[in-house]
Amino acid sequence: xxxxxxxxxxxxxxxxxxxxxxxxxxxxxxxxxxxxxxxxxxxxxxxxxxxxxxxxxxxxxxxxxxxxxxxxxxxxxxxxxxxxxxxxxxxxxxxxxxxxxxxxxxxxxxxxxxxxxxxxxxxxxxxxxxxxxxxxxxxxxxxxxxxxxxxxxxxxx
Amino acid sequence: xxxxxxxxxxxxxxxxxxxxxxxxxxxxxxxxxxxxxxxxxxxxxxxxxxxxxxxxxxxxxxxxxxxxxxxxxxxxxxxxxxxxxxxxxxxxxxxxxxxxxxxxxxxxxxxxxxxxxxxxxxxxxxxxxxxxxxxxxxxxxxxxxxxxxxxxxxxxxxxxxxxxxxxxxxxxxxxxxxxxxxxxxxxxxxxxxxxxxxxxxxxxxxxxxxxxxxxxxxxxxxxxxxxxxxxxxxxxxxxxxxxxxxxxxxxxxxxxxxxxxxxxxxxxxxxxxxxxxxxxxxxxxxxxxxxxxxxxxxxxxxxxxxxxxxxxxxxxxxxxxxxxxxxxxxxxxxxxxxxxxxxxxxxxxxxxxxxxxxxxxxxxxxxxxxxxxxxxxxxxxxxxx
Numbered sequence: 001x002x003x004x005x006x007x008x009x010x011x012x013x014x015x016x017x018x019x020x021x022x023x024x025x026x027x028x029x030x031x032x033x034x035x036x037x038x039x040x041x042x043x044x045x046x047x048x049x050x051x052x053x054x055x056x057x058x059x060x061x062x063x064x065x066x067x068x069x070x071x072x073x074x075x076x077x078x079x080x081x082x083x084x085x086x087x088x089x090x091x092x093x094x095x096x097x098x099x100x101x102x103x104x105x106x107x108x109x110x111x112x113x114x115x116x117x118x119x120x121x122x123x124x125x126x127x128x129x130x131x132x133x134x135x136x137x138x139x140x141x142x143x144x145x146x147x148x149x150x151x152x153x154x155x156x157x
Numbered sequence: 158x159x160x161x162x163x164x165x166x167x168x169x170x171x172x173x174x175x176x177x178x179x180x181x182x183x184x185x186x187x188x189x190x191x192x193x194x195x196x197x198x199x200x201x202x203x204x205x206x207x208x209x210x211x212x213x214x215x216x217x218x219x220x221x222x223x224x225x226x227x228x229x230x231x232x233x234x235x236x237x238x239x240x241x242x243x244x245x246x247x248x249x250x251x252x253x254x255x256x257x258x259x260x261x262x263x264x265x266x267x268x269x270x271x272x273x274x275x276x277x278x279x280x281x282x283x284x285x286x287x288x289x290x291x292x293x294x295x296x297x298x299x300x301x302x303x304x305x306x307x308x309x310x311x312x313x314x315x316x317x318x319x320x321x322x323x324x325x326x327x328x329x330x331x332x333x334x335x336x337x338x339x340x341x342x343x344x345x346x347x348x349x350x351x352x353x354x355x356x357x358x359x360x361x362x363x364x365x366x367x368x369x370x371x372x373x374x375x376x377x378x379x380x381x382x383x384x385x386x387x388x389x390x391x392x393x394x395x396x397x398x399x400x401x402x403x404x405x406x407x408x409x410x411x412x413x414x415x416x417x418x419x420x421x422x423x424x425x426x427x428x429x430x431x432x433x434x435x436x437x438x439x440x441x442x443x444x445x446x447x448x449x450x451x452x453x454x455x456x457x458x459x460x461x462x463x464x465x466x467x468x469x470x471x472x473x474x475x476x477x478x479x480x481x482x483x484x485x486x487x488x489x490x491x492x493x494x495x496x497x498x499x500x501x502x503x504x505x506x507x508x509x510x511x512x513x514x515x516x517x518x519x520x521x522x523x524x525x526x527x528x529x530x531x532x533x534x535x536x537x538x539x540x541x542x
Binding site: 003006007011012037063065066067096097098100103132 | 424449
């Protein structure tokens, strides 16, 4: 309990110090609860998510960093490894390949990498996975692009 | 001979004694048995009849000043213990040289309350005792002036002796001698490691020893300095700045060189695996590089080379080897680690366990080491319906 708090506080300080180091990730801690974090990540370039800003919600367990944080997308995203309704992410480092050397910042980076390299063989979003597996790259890209425009981009009006 | 004489073994030293080793041992034995046991005097000597000191109230207690033996007693002539060098006495008795006569002078010196400077004192620690004595003397007294002069006379004696026997100035050796150039004692050469004037110019062996220990100390200090900076990747704190002393230790992994606190890495390896986590590939792996290590080595210092790491690992294993294995339990239990256990496998009588490995040739030509059959082997293959 104390250890997780101390570690999160360290991470908080690190994020404050290196705010400009990674312009793709903006990590903020809940004002009243250090176990709740929010992150805004930019969609990687040359992917259908480019230009979109996706919001992630972190819920950190008390056993952190011995146990991985729970992360989910708050922004709707069309991606084979993200549950379309709940935003749950299927990523090995958040489950069985977790290591205490990961930080919230590095988890964000891993999620960006996942967005760029979807893994259609273990899909949480079957529609998206099937499109990719059947080789319909164009279909997948246009769907993902549409949802990015709908949900992850500031509305022009 | 009387008991008082027995203490400094005077009769042997004064008369032209034949330096037979048997005679010396005999003399020492008498000397010990004639000294009242300190523990006995306080009412509790555990050695009882086997004590080499005397348990007879009539015998005098050991009246030698231990501080004087080490080089300097701040009480000087006011000390209620005798200022006589034991080691010098023994060696001089053995060699039966003329110096034995010289040291006897010191006996009379203590008796008369004068300073007891033993010419030809050889002890690596023995500093110049004179500066220690000076402040004790009242400055206005005539006698002190006289004493100082007589000391200078003694110093004259020093110079005529072999330079290797002369002590170096302890003030200079400690860092700074207030007398500087005017100091009557030899100032040692500067040690390249500690930067103090503590190398005796005429004792090569002592010099080497000092340099060796000094170099080792310096290296350790540097390693410690370097270790201060190192952070644990689990708690992200500096390992040697953790709040409790027990946490200020590194946990080295055998297969890679990533630093962790001992508590962090042990907690991680000991944590119950979450669903789907594989013990071997996740928990036993380094959190950073995922190389699997089967044990963690605690160390207060972080290494900078492979040899240093090996040294730490070896000394750790050496330490464990001296502890009885709780699984083996003096032969009553069985240790799941078998011959690769780090702890000692010894029976109650001190006999070490003899490991007999049974090599079985398998059909395909490979050799397998036969293990003891355990109940769990059967339970694993059991299907519970």
